[in-house]
Each structure stands twice: as structure tokens, then as C-alpha cells.
Amino acid sequence: MSSILLIEQALNGLQFGLMLFLLASGLTLVFGIMDMINLAHGALYMVGAFLAAWLYPLIDSFALSVALAMVLTAGIGMIMEVTLLRPLYARDHLSQVLATFALILILNESVKMVWGTDLPLSAPAALSGPIEILPGLLYPSYRLMLIGMGSVLALALYLLVNHTKLGAWVRAGASDRQMAMSMGINIKRLFTAVFGLGAAMCAFSGAMLAPLLAVQVGMGENILILAFVVIVIGGIGSIWGAFVGSILVGVVDTLGRGLLPHVLGLFLPPLWASAAGPSLASILVYVLMAGVLFYKPQGLFSSNN
């Protein structure tokens, strides 16, 4: 096990974790403030990716098409919130799950009607090669850019939530909605704004991950499961928790896939190690979640105790 391999895997984990964070931060605020389970969060991630893939050939600028996709997805998210989700806040979680699951199906089929089942989206040519970040360690420049952009956005979100008035309202709403309302905060309008912000983050992570993964119908469902794992680990409603949870899940998943077969190989016959390694690695994040819940049933940093 060389240090170069460890550094590379750590970077991979960080990159994956940061992208998860952008998705999970919106989800955790929605859940925390409005006590609303929004399964359609992953569908917005898909819509963002499709919008970017559709715009890129039209306007020939990757950055601009991602930015436009964020704005458009935020718009779609806010319209969705005002028209469809608002009546659901008073209902129980089962109704919310059913309604937002229906939304997933509707959005999937709509996207299929407009763009087909998939669209191609490649990273700009300037970012398609590797960069030598240490002697002997080449790292894809695109992934490096994702780490950079992801860190900047995470920092911006941290400052927004912890050092602005808007952020104070959001935190107040998340820890005690009734009290926040009686103190004169317009929770409805605040929530529409938070929902739009969450949708924009979704679009960003969808569009940025698309050149590495794929722009296809149903892409949001797989990552949504991981996003839920993240907010359960981090504690519902806590941005800081979502951040720690995301990085944990990203690093554990990546390192698990790489290291577990080696570790198992130390005390198991090679055939068993190579058979059990990948299976164990794919459940590792759920083991992590179960472990956290065992010691901290509310998650690591729950905002409302």
C-alpha cells in the first residue's frame, strides 16, 4: 500500500463526498424545516443534468450551461414547491412519500418525452486530461475541478447559513418552526427560497457529475438513497451534519472498494477475499449508518433534540 494510492483514494472520496453534500444539504433543510420528505429531490438532480446537456451544444460554454441549468432548475423547483408540495406539509409522511414518488415518475416520463432516455455530455476538452499533482500521481483535472468548486460552494453555503440573517431564519425554522413563525418569520416564503436553493445545488451536482457518470432518466434515484443515508448519519436539518456525513460516506465508500479486498486478503483465502470484497464494500455505507444510529439515534449533529 503506497502513500500515492492512499492520497489518490482520499481525493476520490473527497470528490464524491462533496458532490453528495450538494445534494444532501438541500434535502436536509427541506426535511428539517418543513418536516417534509421529498423523494423528488433526485428528480431535480436529473432535470439539472438534462438541462445542462441540452444547453451545452446550444451555447457552447460548459460553465454558462451549468449556471443556466442551476437557474432553470431552481425555477422549476420553486414552481413545484408552491403549486404541488405546499398542500402536503400538513399531511403525514406517508402522503408525502406517495405524492413525491408520483412526482419522480411524472418527471422521469416528462424528461423522456422531451429529450429521450439519455443525452451525451462530455467535459470540456481543456479538462479532459490528467494533471500531475505530485511526482508519480496523475489525477484527472476534471475531478480536481469538482473538488475545488464543491469546496467553494460548501463554504459559501456555510457562510450563508451561519453568518447571514437569511441563514439565521433558516436555522431558526429548522430547530423550531412554531417559535420561528410566532417571532414573525415568513416561513412560507423562506421555504420557497430554500427549496429553490436546494434545487440549484441539485442541478449543479447533477450537471457536474454528468460527464463522469451519465445523463439518463432515473439517474437521480440511486444517488438519492445515498443522500438519505447522509442526512440520517449527519442528523436531520443540520448543514454541518450533512457535510460531515457526506464526506464520511464518500470516503468510506471509495476506500472500502479499494482497500477491503486487500484487508480481507490478509486473513482469508484469495478466492474468498475477491468474492466477499465487492459485496461487503457495497454495504459498507449502510453498516456505517447502522453503527452511527446505534450510538446516536438522532444522527451525529441533530438540529432539533
Next chain:
Amino acid sequence: MNIRKMTAQLILSALCLGLTSWAIAADKIKVGFVSTLSGPSSALGTDIRDAFMLAVKLNGGKLGGLPAEVLIGDDQFKPDVAKELFEKMVQKDHVDFMTGVVFSNIMLAALPATEDTGIFYLSPNAAPSPLAGKQCSANFFAVSWPNDAYHEAAGQYATNKGVKSAYLMAPNYQAGQDSLAGFKRFYKGKILGEVYTKLGQLDYSAELAEIRAAKPEVLYVFLPGGPGVNFIKQFVAAGLAKDTKLLVPGFGADQDIIRGVGADMMGIFDTSHWGLDLPNAANKKFVAEFEKEYKRLPTLYAAQGYDTALLIDAAVRASSGNLADKDQLRKNLKDAKFASVRGDFKFNTNHYPIQNYYLREVQKDGQGRLINKIVGQPIMTNHGDAYVQDCPLR
């Protein structure tokens, strides 16, 4: 409607059904075609269908001298949907042949519908090893290549080249494990690592880091469809292409993958029983006509679909259009003489092909397009499969 009238109609229809099997030469031929024609994996089934229909069209709408009716169904990549379509076509539409399925798991789920019906299934792609050995069937023909064959050819190529170290990667399911077993059967060098990924995984950053640390001479990867496109892109973006040669089975670098990946495909090696530039007359005609009709280059899946139609044509012609004598038809399928686009091949006793396998390299053609070009002599000639001795058919 009273009972007497109904009875009379029933007897009449029973008579009609009976009559068809007495007839010496049928007046038309019905083929049921079920394939994956929608969703992310639809490119393969679409190519098989298009090439099959092209062969029928070039034949004047006939197969074996009989007017051909092809019933087309979309299995949506779902085994249960395929099974229903098979049952409908076999029981309600009374087809003479079934064909079309791309994926082994879907075909294995649907195939029981044809059992004990005397209907032949001609596989234009899936050719799983169980059906080559103990579970081989008299009415099943693999027109393509045994599931292991491309991987065996790749292993043989690596051995021929004196490759000292290889790293293997495949998704963690039956076909993935079979593929690496096939490679290892013919590869004599050192294997530095063998990694199984989650089926449908799209991000390979962790695996690529391991490969970088292992420094293999050759990386052999079995990743069909979309994940294959992703992997090749990420492999190149990680800068691994300059130290490690990428080797894939033929479908891992075919035209559909080239369309998805683009220029990064240059110089990738793969193994196949067919190539765009195989210099036989049947293939030249096929490639030219396919491109004229569909404005794209055919994949190996298209070549297999085209060959399947030609096989039906030749066998039915040899039976003089008599579709009722199943034993004669079976014999004529097995010994069918037709100009295959892959060149000469013949069926083994288990109805799996014995044929040549080639090395192909992705290069630019005269018009600057990326295509697979056959390199040198066949890696394996008249190669069968490792399971035929377990098949009771003789």
C-alpha cells in the same frame, strides 16, 4: 350465438389448424422477434433488428422463398416482459421461428416458452455456457459466438504477445465471472489483480487508483454498454492510457461505444468474430447496404442479426419451404450453407459455432471516422467452446 354454431366453428377452426401441418410447403413464414428496443441498452437490440429486417428486405421480403412476416416485440430489458411476448407469439401467433434477444438472462427466462413446441430459437447474440453443455437443446442455435469466446481470444492474444502482467475487471454477476474465467483459460502470464465491480456502477475512480498502483502491462475489462463508455473516458482522463494497454471484448469497443466515447477510443484493442473490413463479398455488401439504409455503420450485433436472417433463409430453402418436417429443418439449420458476413463457420454438435476470432484496433478510416480494423491473422482459428463434450446431442 347458439351452442351448435359455436361447436361448428370450433371444429372448423380445429380443422384449419390441422390442415396447416399437413401442407407440404407453407405459404408464408412467421418469425417472432423479441429484443430490447427501448431504454439505455436499446442500441444493441435496435442494431440486430435493423440488420435482420435489412436482410429480409434485400431478399425481396422473403425468407427461404416464402413471404416473410416478422412480428417485433420490445422486452424493455425485462425478463418477465420477454417471457410474455414469447408466450403470445408462440401460442397465439403460431410463429415458425423465434429470435432477437440480446441479453443472456432475459433469453434464459423467456426460452421455456418455446419448449416442446417444435419452434426453433435462433440466438442472434446471447449464447450462455450452460446451453452449450449439459443443458444444450436440439431446437436452440447460437448464430453469434459462445459467451466465453471473445474473452478466450483476448487471453490467447495476450499470451501470444508475451504480455507479462494483466489486470482484470468485470461486473460482479454470472457473465462477468464467466468472462474473466474465459480470459484466464488462455492467458499464461501473471495476473496482478482481479476486481469485480457493482453491476451498473458508473464511477470507477477507486478501481482506477488501484490499477495505477498495480502498474499492469494490459488491462482487460468486460463492461458492456453505458458503463463501458464511462470507464474508457475515466481511464483516459486519469492518464493511465500511456502506461497500460486497454484490451476489451469486441462489444466493448464497437461502433455504439465509439459514438459514446469519441476520440479517446483511438488505439484500443478488442477481439471479435467479425469486423467491418472482413474482406468477403457478403460482408462488403452487408456493410454498404446497412450504411445506405440506416446512415450509420453496423456493429457486430447488426452482423449477427443479418446472419440470423440468412440462416433461416438457407435452411428453409434447403427444406423446399416445408416448415412442418422439424427434423429435416433442424438438419438443414445445422448444415446450412450460406455466405455469412463473418466468413466460413460451422455449427458444432451443440449448435454453437466453430469459427475464427480476430484482433481489432480502433483506427481512423479513409474518411477520418473511427472504426474497428482487423489486425493481422486470426488469433484463433476454428475455435469452438469448452462445454461441448457435456452436451448429449450428437
